[in-house]
Amino acid sequence: MATLVNDSILKNDADGPIPVSGGLGTDSYYNHSFFQKIAANVAKDMIEEAITKKLDVKFLLSSSNTVRIADLGCAVGPNTFDAMQSIIDVIKLKYQTQLPASPMPEFQVFFNDQPANDFNTLFKSMPPKREYFAAAVPGSFYGRLFPDSSLHVVYSSYALHWLSKVPEDLEDKNSPAWNRGKIHHASAGEEVLRAYAAQWADDLSSFLNARAREIVPGGIVVIVTHSIPDGMEYSELANGMMYNCMASILLDIAKRGLITEEQVDAFNLPTYAASPGEFVSVVENNEYFNIVTMGESNPSPWLTDDVHVDMNEFVSHIRAAMEGMFSKHFSREIVNEMFEQLEARLSEISVEMESAYKDKIQAFYVLQRNDSG
DSSP states (O other): OOOOGGGGOOOOOSOOOOOOOOSSSSSSSTTTTHHHHHHHHHHHHHHHHHHHHOHHHHHTTTSSSEEEEEEEETSSSHHHHHHHHHHHHHHHHHHHHHHSSSOOOOEEEEEEEEESSOHHHHHHSSSSSSSSSOOOOOOOOSSOSSSSSSEEEEEEEEEBBBBBOOOGGGGOSSSSTTOOTTTTTTOOOOEEEEEHHHHHHHHHHHHHHHHHHEEEEEEEEEEEEEOTTTOOOOOGSSHHHHHHHHHHHHHHHHHHSSSSSHHHHHHOOOOOOHHHHHHHHHHHHHHHHHEEEEEOOOOTTTTSSSSSOOOHHHHHHHHHHHHHHTTTTTTTTHHHHHHHHHHHHHHHHHHHHSOOOOOOOOEEEEEEOSOOO
């Protein structure tokens, strides 16, 4: 059985990825996140079905009349508001089925993201008419965020592919995992891939250990995340092609003497799409959760032979989510040029990107806290 270490309480890693672009402006994440919403909605029905079947509200509310839900990695909205309302609607329906004569419980929703997240925008844009009490909880979800046995449902969408930090081996110039000429493990050597995979597994284990303390027995964890089929190379996916384009642009800028190649070598995006096999292995080793249901899907089923990606809009989405990470390492002028060139480069390979494998590159998992531990 995995050990739940007491000193993990309130431990938060300050070296994780930079938050998404805040505010409500033209380049904000708030206005460039509907791709993520569409992707998450693909698994919505299956997730709601699993919650309906497995969440025993009569048991969970035997000692409280408040349902407490947390969205871990909520960003700045608006997707989090739709997700939280959908979960509340499912719980209300289940409550009416199990306890038709009882008054409806109250709901409290905790919105979590890194301390630098733009919570002001989140709360300014919150639906004025809502069925829950709202609170912000800043901090890394790879550590403790809540008291013991205080949550009933935890939700995390498109957040757990972000690593808590860049793998340490990638920051050592003398390491076999020094990622020369790359900014990601796509098309990189095996040492780089292993370093990313090991960091992701450690992070997910930390996430589950923290949640095991915070969720009541029988509580539910819902995860929607990037994925990749077991055995497939990441460079075969559209995102892998994009990361390689980004690296190529930065190396071209280095050839002009505006940055050094070593600066490019030292920059690595802290993101990893795990296969279902990797995910299941970590959960089974953790032992505090059972997998209720899981599945893979195409996050962009709307893409057809007659419908194509607007590359300008696509790059705007990518920039809203990732610009801060590049800006921490490169000057604003370099970052601006990189994203400006990215649209043109991706347009040149748009056929390859749209035809890239995408049938099972999103995964959803519904976990239930067991009674042990």
